[in-house]
Amino acid sequence: MEPINTVEGRAYPLGVKNVDTDMIIAAKWLKGITRAGLGQGAFEALRAEPGNVFDDPTYKGSPILIAGDNFGCGSSREHAAWALIDMGVRVVIAPSFSDIFSGNAFKNGILTVALPQDAIDRLMEVAKTDPIHIDLESQTVTTPFQDRFTFEVDPFRKTCLLGGLDEIGLTLARTDSIGAFEQARADDQPWLAPALV
């Protein structure tokens, strides 16, 4: 994944609650066999509405998206993260995120920033006129108006995001531990493997 540290730019002030992954990318866009090109299908139904933030030239190409509570709920489709990356979004700011989406986002180098609703309300205001600055190293969101919000991030995820680390590569380096665990498990619970007949 692409490393990420500071992101500065305009933000889509979406603000909607319960943005589900069907809304981010509908099922008809899930039929591909590559990760590329999904930006064109992102938020398709919302974009059919006149005056939507995604087609407003003010926000075109914004690297930040601001949404309501429970962002990314629903399906496990990683296509939602791929679609966001493809449309240029690297940071999503919301009061809360679904568990599966935040994992998918992280694995694609998208930073999910959880902030309280009053901070979101303020950033939604700022986003209409000005850029927002996010710094992962210091875990802060700042605005040109001296607003400063700090956010939590899991230390392991932070390291991976800052370094653009390949998680599979990291885990494969622990093959010996996995093998030992696997052997002990096979001895202790022989009925577990092989599963297939």
Next chain:
Amino acid sequence: MTQPRTLYEKIWDAHIVERQADGTCLIYIDRHLVHEVTSPQAFEGLRMAGRRVRRPDLTLAVPDHNLPTTARVDAAGKRLPIADPESAQQLAALERNAPEFGVKYIGATDAEQGIVHVVGPEQGFTLPGTTLVCGDSHTAAHGALGALAFGIGTSEVEHVLATQTLLLKPSKTMEIRVEGQLGPGVTPKDVILHVIGVIGTAGGTGHVIEYRGTVFEEMSIEGRLTVSNMSIEGGARAGLFAPDDKTFAYLKGRPMAPKGADWDAAVAYWKSLVTDEGARFDKTVRIDAADIAPTVTWGTSPEDVVPISGVVPAPESFTDPSKRAAAEKALDYMGLTAGQRMEDVSVQHVFIGSCTNSRIEDLRAAAAIAKGRKVAPGIKQALIVPGSGLVKRQAEAEGLDRIFIEAGFEWREPGCSMCLAMNPDKVPAGERCASTSNRNFMGRQGPGARTHLVSPAMAAAAAVTGHLTDVRELTGVMA
């Protein structure tokens, strides 16, 4: 004396390969189900990096999302082509990737083919105390058998294929306790819809739910699968039921379940998989079974539930301004007005199927309503899509297919079908469907489609009356 632990904590602890200083754990995965939609990029990733599948013997691949539910072979037994080139390409990719990486593959025309979450339990691939993952959020279903089962994204699919592990932080625990006696006509689907209505779609975020109390103890395994399946609609990545005698009876003799001495050793271990007396849950929700009615959704989120005897709520009745706005938008999308009786809402489509409600008990419940009745004239399509080839065969042996066909339903081949409209089964824009699936999101069953989530019996009732119907009126048992 060790500290009392919840069922979740016992399974979690038994799968820790390594624990990092920040609490992130490398968790061993015992079972991995793979389908065609969320796996092509994962296999491609392995290929590009020159990696293999670590444990193909713990991995099972089944196509389900894209498959048409119409006949798959012609009269001569020859496989029929798939019209949609993108669906065909995705299905072909799985058919190619599985043998290339040595993964067992149940193909589109095999008798055992079906929805991954129906096939896993049915084959005995899903076992108590195991960790089970799949690139599909409804993997939560397998928690019905006491497996810690959850949906993962494609990067995680690739990670599991390559390493048989995942890097995870432990979840919080949530107990949902439903005590008492369910009223007539109230099914497991109504129970879970009611629960989601109580906790909300984010109520379980960050948690694993354990379902406890008399209602869940008395529930059949298939009913538990329906409940656990929709844990994700309450925000929880996984649901759990403690394995009991019903679980063991369900699994015994299944093709991939342990046999002989292995079986006895397994059962002895599985019996230890209960939440200890005195163990603490981070959250507890108590619900009285008597409060649960046959339930239906009115809006575009699974938490938008109301008893079938109720009315469409007024947006002004929500105090939270964002909920009020969401309700206004939902009513506009759904073409409903506040105060309208749910039973007055007419439907044009009925879908009985999906990983939530396509097992034999679901089909029996629907057939009991359909028997001797006819699909109403206003219904354009009423589909019955069994969850697997084996469910279909069982239903046919019981004569359920005849009941459905005589009533005017279409009897189809297994797959995900109209639950998410990736195959040709779609609800046209502006039309309304009584559906036994799990999500009523905007556009879920097709662009502009309007979904009402219901139980199989209620879906069959809607089919024969042409409108959302209190099934108790047809069976003559009012609470």
